[in-house]
Amino acid sequence: MQVSDRLVTAGGRDHDAVSNKTVIYRAKDALVSIGYSGVAYVGDMPMDEWIAGTLWGGLPPRGADGVRPAKSLGFAPVTRDIGQAVAHLKQAIGGLGSAAIEAHGLYLTIAGWQENRNGMRPVVIEIERRAGVTTIRRSPRRFPKGQEFRVHSIGARVSAEAAQAHFASLRTARGLCCTIEDVEMRLAAIIRETSTGSPGVGANLLSVRLPRPDLGWSMCRFLPAELHAVRIEAAQGSMVTDVAHCPWIVGPSVLYPPGVEVGETVLGLGGLPFVIVGAAPRAGLRGLSSSIRRPPPAGRPRR
Template identity: 25%
Template sequence: MTLIITVATPLLIVQAGDRLLTKQLKGKIQQFDEKSNKSLIYEAWNGALAISYCGKAFIRGRPTDEWIAEQLNSKIIIPTDGSDPWSLQMGSTSLHDLLTFDGVIKVLREKTSELPALEFLSHSLTIVVTGWKQKRDRIQNTIIEITRKRNSTTAEKPIGVKRLDRLKTSFFMDLVGSGHRPETESYLNAALRGVSLYKQKALPKSEAEYLTFAGEMREALAMTIKFASTIEKTVGANVHTTTFYQPFYRYPLLAETHFFSDMPHPATIITPTRTIEVHDAAVTGWTLFGAAVSAPSYLVGPTTLQGRFMTLEMNGAPPIDNVKGFFTTIPRRRV
């Protein structure tokens, strides 16, 4: 299992999740993959979505995040020989192939419901979708859950979404996964109370103040997941975050990913001209920007991907020996 935390406010949307996969062997929990991916970003026709999941880690023999990516973009090239997708690929997706925000929800709900019951004999699956959606003449923040429980035949009602502002319904918090315990929620609430602009609805006049707020929010979610990892063995301490800034902050819409880790992740980065060994690299998730697709990768230094109306800044490990901005596919653990 895992812990996925999503907070959506009028100023900012942040989704955070750990990267650990575990398995049970002879009644004991053992680590299966500490660098698995549970994060996707999708640029829709009328919005930007951050997607994460907890529960069932493999669907029809492939990692669940790969399965989700394929449902949203059927032209993604995922090898059938067990090898990993390319870190960056350019496809033939056109504007007409892009889903709307609600179309993404519809596809994921239908595809999850269509899976045979045999897929859910041992594990449930919850997909959490958040983002900014353009609706008529306004833009709103949204959180949606899609859950398929063990031995069930269709998707279930949400289990973790909470409205923090009962009147305006513009503040949302969502916790799902094995790490969602009362003490975890208490830790998160205490951490959020220390975030300076958490309950503010209008952009501050100072850009520095706004960026500080975003950093505090990411830190609060990441530290909560790290805390959960100390009381729940199926939650990992490596945390990936996706941040969507408010659409009116700047254009193109700014999104960022960050990786919080207590341990180094050695990686081999292969470029057209050389092969580089680095002692530490961050890990990224899926980015689905129409024809431009980025698969989960190791990342050293920053790199930027540009969509139709969104700029994604991915923050990797600090540059090492003049290595920066390079990324390469993460070798996946497969069943």
């Protein structure tokens, strides 16, 4: 379960209120969600797009305007298992050179499920670039008894005590007793509480659920603090409709950029279904899916 905010700030001001900090990645042997914090751009490219392109094996294609990323179906230039993908990401992050990265660092958490001879096992991998040094930490291959439930955080630091307080009501004499909805609700509450005292953290959230593949479908859904809407212009007139946001999704035969969504979309990621939960359709509109334009780094005009 991953929940992230969607706000990038620059110079203490809001810069990109619908920034995406999540990438869903289907490796040969794993399905993981990747969250990042720290520097938000590599040159003119949003960090999430750089991560997606690094995993995909090339620059994501763009639409006719040269700015909006295009949805792509077809075989990825490169496919890797999760170990190869993490090693490649670490090398690419270590090779980045910019004053912004040295000033703000770059932090990635990769979490999900990896296939092995015994079925599926949970994986948590953290890559950190700070003060010119890139390090990597991996979860143990087997979680010790009583430590199977773990909460990780990057970006705005949350104390262990504060996180534990939110989950205290779920603990029973037999251990932790909760649903994935319970976990999502509490992670969202932690971020929104943090946003009230930290201007760099937003209240509009993106949630990713990755249950063990044999126990249910994976999905993402938008958790907005206020409704987000778009105006659709058509020959018959115009209409305003609520929309939901989705993250980058990278699979062996699909590259799906962040966009606005109405209705439900099911993608096949290497044999595993992934559901994008869009906003509820309105009368006269059954579905909508459109990639979005992202602002350039602060202080740089849009090309």
